Amino acid sequence: MQGILNDVCVFDFETSGLSPLEDRVIEMAAIRVINGVQVSEFRTFVKYDVKLVPKITELTGITDEHLVNGMDEKNALMNLRRVMGPKTLLVAHNAQFDLAFLHYAMFRIAQITFDNPFIDTLTIARDRTTYPHTLTDMCGKYNIPLEGAHRALEDVEGTLALLQAMHKEQPVDDWLNKLGYLKKFGPPKWYPQHAGLVPMQLKYDPR
Known part of the structure; x- marks a missing residue:
């Protein structure tokens, strides 16, 4: 039974930095799944005329050369x-993180935003499992193969498998439109208007 997951789009951005207001999406990917069947997939580099900082290339493997012939931001976003x-x-x-970049990109290009419902697998992970909660760690905990982490399509495939595993373990319906944030850092500066914020503390395995 798919239930809440009968029409899902899992997406991921690789970005030039951490600020959704000042930095840009440099790679995006998405997979749409309806009633358990993949119906569409999109992946592209996004043209970016500013030299990437070495840390981003180190983390993602994306270089300036990858982005020279990338799709322009407006067309990439429209396709997404x-x-x-x-x-x-x-x-x-x-x-x-990804919703904030989506919002600022849409607003910058067309002065609009989105109101899609959403689920954050990181929030569910923090509630259900002990630290750490990176996508790589979570896929490891659920025995999900993940190759090429920090590349958009690979991360999307990993997140989709993680979502399905979590939902099979226990339905994720209660986490619709909820964003967890760590109490010690306080709530995020931006979040969707329809989001319910959930203060959380990390859980650790006993030593």
Whole structure:
């Protein structure tokens, strides 16, 4: 039974930095799944005329050369939104990060935002499991193969498998439109208007 997951778009951004206001998406990917069947997939580099800082290349493997012939930001975003659809459930690991970049990109290009429902697999991970909660760690905990972490499509595939494993373990319905944040850091500066914020503390394995 798919239930809440009958129409899902899992997406991921690789970015030039951590600020959704000042930095840019340099690679994006998305997979749309309806009733358990993949119906569409999108992946592209995004043209970026500023030299990447070495840390980003080190983390993602993306170089300036990859981005020279990337799709321009507006067309990339329009293609992404076509895959997402206006009401499809959006899913990401650390969704606050990706949703913020989505919002600022849409607003910069067209002065609009999104109101899709969403689920954050990181929030669920923090509630259900002990630290650490990176996508790589979570896929390891659920015995999900993940190759090429920190590349958009590979991260999307890993997040989709993680979402399905979590939902099979215990339905994720209660986590619709909820964003967890660590109490010690306080709530995020930006979050979707329809998001419910959940203060959380990390759980650790006993030593």
